[in-house]
Amino acid sequence: MTLFQISEPDESPLPHATRRAVGIDLGTTNSLVATVRNGSPVVLPDLEGRTLLPSVVRYGEHRVDVGHTALARATEDPGNTIASVKRLMGRGIRDLADDRRYPYRLVEGEGMVRLATRSGIKSPVEVSAEILRALRQRAEGSLGGAIDGAVVTVPAYFDDAQRQATKDAAKLAGLPVLRLLNEPTAAAIAYGLDNAAEGTYAVFDLGGGTFDISILRLSRGVFEVLATNGDSALGGDDFDHRVFCWAIEAAGLPPLEGADARRLLTRSCEAKEMLTGHDAAPIAATLSDGTRIDLTLTAETFTAMTRTLVAKTLVPVKRALHDAKLAPADIKGVVLVGGATRMPQIRRAVAEFFGQPPLTNLNPDEVVAVGAAIQANKLVGNREHDDDWLLLDVIPLSLGIETMGGLAEKIVPRNSTIPVVRAQDFTTFKDGQTAMALHVVQGEREKVADCRSLARFELRGIPPMVAGAARIRVSFDVDADGLLSVSAQEQTTGVEASIVVKPSYGLSDAEIARMLEESFAHAADDAGARALAETRVEAERIAGATESALAADGDLLDGEERAMIDRALAAVRTAVAGDDRSTLSAAIDALNEATAGFAARRMNRSVARVLSGRRVDALG
Amino acid sequence: MxxxxxxxxxxxxxxxxxxxxxxxxxxxxxxxxxxxxxxxxxxxxxxxxxxxxxxxxxxxxxxxxxxDPVARAEYLLQLSGIDATAETDTRMRADFLMRQLERREGADDARAGHDESALAAILADVQRESGQLLADLESVLDGDDREAARMRVRELRFLAKLGDDLRDMQLAELDR
The missing domain is CATH 1.10.287.110 (DnaJ domain)
Incomplete structure (x- = not known):
């Protein structure tokens, strides 16, 4: 909890300590964790040197396996091995109408689909938390202590419920989340800083199961997302599947099942990867009934059979350019993200569409985690020279409210720069109406039925008036993570009745608390000691920040105010040395309280400096 | 703050x-x-x-x-107590409305015949007229003729909507 982050760009707010910050790419197929070490981003490997952690969780008889071990057992225990859980985040059973078959059992749950495993009913949030916990432990082992802050990436197209679910999972895994970051934006951060690029860029992200395209403007240290689009059911897996189907047909096989299907799919995937550097690849396997498959797939055949898939990626690309009001020629560079972008036919199609070869000098598997790590490093306060940039992001889907006739009235249009606060007035339609039902929706379609329902709530206590006389102001508030809260208020009489809602697909706070308790109960480490340690870190941080602020802007305070802050500061210093967490927390709160007015004045001064132009050169 | x-x-x-x-x-x-x-x-x-x-x-x-120039003009008018966004106010010059009606019909024909270049031509035409209105706006608004400014703001909004519709039609052709 740093109180004062305002500082001149060339002055470090905390010269003494480097905080442990990580960036996490929580992927559909694989996940990674990266950090910034001595000014350079690095992806953290596991004990065996592998950086990719398969996003697979297996609920075993006595233990939970995550990653490679879970993946290795997937074939023998498919019902308890959860892969691609990212697709289920923030989703109800009705949302999963893409007919993708899941080998594990899905059950309806409140707000979100649940998975029936041998360890009981699990929510996708809990499963994702297992993956995040594994990455957290890897990072803690590598960095030598508790993580101070994490940035977790999400697809640009994730809606409010999916973002909320991701944030809940991180909370459950014990990660202090500083920010959710759109994946393509993270990739641009990695490239933008490393190459000092300026201009309008496209980020083309073809992962295992999803495709995202973002148009970003990078200029004078500011990243701005102009438009995003994508296809949530298109990825490298689809290319594997095409090869798999081709192999079955070419070998004249009947439809395969179970272990045989899995084996051939693995061979298909290997062939696909080999074709990136070769003109032909063998597909050889022996099936359970002894049938021998021995095929050769040429690059030419592979390109031909995947032509429609490649073409499918260009539709969202055109839509995104359309939204940004740009032509392909306006794009200065194209960043490739995701292992599937290694395929030559993808690179050729991108090069042809944009009239230039894409950027490929960073590892497409790692670039998102690297960008997230750079952002985390900045947010946690480890600022470097020339590191005074800012990320301006947009919301991917319009937010609105249901009006008469089941129509959606957009209040915050998509691609609005966040944070954003937007209000609109509505009125009553019946004489003497004292309550109003509000239905919050997300999406681009005109009819509410075609949009995603986020929340419903009621505003009561409207004074009885003739129809159309009441003025109900509905306010939409989207924070820097892209998460929404909505409130409603009757204006004419001054009667206030405002409600803040959480999306109906998010978990309730009570549910998160229960999961946290459960996870603590199972955790080997002592939760109490951990909490004390975390509070101490927080105390050190806030005390250090206060001292820097006093040194820089102490002249804003009169003697009495200064004495009060000094007293509160001393109390924190004393409590840090003790073992009582609640005393320490109280001392931190008191210091926060004592410095609130000071903080506001510092901010005013800082804004005044900007307006007077004094800092313009320094920031340049 | x-x-x-x-x-x-x-x-x-x-x-x-x-x-x-x-x-x-x-x-x-x-x-x-x-x-x-x-x-x-x-x-x-x-x-x-x-x-x-x-x-x-x-x-x-x-x-x-x-x-956004149109939003800026609306805001300036609002600062001087004129609401150019009221939905109840539908007054517009007849020759202006006539021109837009013809463009709509032209766009419908172009779409029916999948004539992308005709669509592009109408869009360019709309953009040209918007540019002219914006230039006018600068002289009337900074010259304090608020009623004339209000009229142009409304017409610009109208053209912006037409432009959006034309671009949607272009996109539909792209996907075809």
Missing amino acids: FDFTRNHFELFGLPARFRLDAAALERAYRELQRDVHPDRYAGAADHEKRLALQGSARVNEAYRTLK
């Missing part, structure tokens, strides 16, 4: 008129966002985060309004 009662122009330290120094707006916007954006307060106390959120949202809103 900062004074929330200042108007959009004051916030960026710009004169309250239609003619705009776009580079100055851009510069002031970035400088303000650098200081108030929630990323600056990622680890801060809750009340500070809230202030940063409100301040940053306010700066975004002001920037969005001033950057």
Whole structure:
């Protein structure tokens, strides 16, 4: 909890300590964790040197396996091995109408689909938390202590419920989340800083199961997302599947099942990867009934059979350019993200569409985690020279409210720069109406039925008036993570009745608390000691920040105010040395309280400096 | 944080008129966002985060309004007590409406015949007329003829909607 982050760009707010910050790419197929070490981003490997952690969780008889071990057992225990859980985040059973078959059992749950495993009913949030916990432990082992802050990436197209679910999972895994970051934006951060690029860029992200395209403007240290689009059911897996189907047909096989299907799919995937550097690849396997498959797939055949898939990626690309009001020629560079972008036919199609070869000098598997790590490093306060940039992001889907006739009235249009606060007035339609039902929706379609329902709530206590006389102001508030809260208020009489809602697909706070308790109960480490340690870190941080602020802007305070802050500061210093967490927390709160007015004045001064132009050169 | 009662122009330290120094707006916007954006307060106390959120949202809103010429004109009119956005006000010049009607019909024909170049031509035409109205707007608005300004703002909104529809038609052709 740093109180004062305002500082001149060339002055470090905390010269003494480097905080442990990580960036996490929580992927559909694989996940990674990266950090910034001595000014350079690095992806953290596991004990065996592998950086990719398969996003697979297996609920075993006595233990939970995550990653490679879970993946290795997937074939023998498919019902308890959860892969691609990212697709289920923030989703109800009705949302999963893409007919993708899941080998594990899905059950309806409140707000979100649940998975029936041998360890009981699990929510996708809990499963994702297992993956995040594994990455957290890897990072803690590598960095030598508790993580101070994490940035977790999400697809640009994730809606409010999916973002909320991701944030809940991180909370459950014990990660202090500083920010959710759109994946393509993270990739641009990695490239933008490393190459000092300026201009309008496209980020083309073809992962295992999803495709995202973002148009970003990078200029004078500011990243701005102009438009995003994508296809949530298109990825490298689809290319594997095409090869798999081709192999079955070419070998004249009947439809395969179970272990045989899995084996051939693995061979298909290997062939696909080999074709990136070769003109032909063998597909050889022996099936359970002894049938021998021995095929050769040429690059030419592979390109031909995947032509429609490649073409499918260009539709969202055109839509995104359309939204940004740009032509392909306006794009200065194209960043490739995701292992599937290694395929030559993808690179050729991108090069042809944009009239230039894409950027490929960073590892497409790692670039998102690297960008997230750079952002985390900045947010946690480890600022470097020339590191005074800012990320301006947009919301991917319009937010609105249901009006008469089941129509959606957009209040915050998509691609609005966040944070954003937007209000609109509505009125009553019946004489003497004292309550109003509000239905919050997300999406681009005109009819509410075609949009995603986020929340419903009621505003009561409207004074009885003739129809159309009441003025109900509905306010939409989207924070820097892209998460929404909505409130409603009757204006004419001054009667206030405002409600803040959480999306109906998010978990309730009570549910998160229960999961946290459960996870603590199972955790080997002592939760109490951990909490004390975390509070101490927080105390050190806030005390250090206060001292820097006093040194820089102490002249804003009169003697009495200064004495009060000094007293509160001393109390924190004393409590840090003790073992009582609640005393320490109280001392931190008191210091926060004592410095609130000071903080506001510092901010005013800082804004005044900007307006007077004094800092313009320094920031340049 | 900062004074929330200042108007959009004051916030960026710009004169309250239609003619705009776009580079100055851009510069002031970035400088303000650098200081108030929630990323600056990622680890801060809750009340500070809230202030940063409100301040940053306010700066975004002001920037969005001033950057877009039509929104800027509406805002200037609003500052002088004229609401150019009222939906009940549908007065428009007859020759203007006639021209738009013809364009709509032309667009429908172009779409029926999948004639992409005809669509592009109509869109270019709409953009040309918008450009002319914007140029007019500068002289009437900064010259204090508010009624003429109000009329042009309404017509520009109308053209913007038509332009959006034409672009949607173009996109539909792309996907075909």
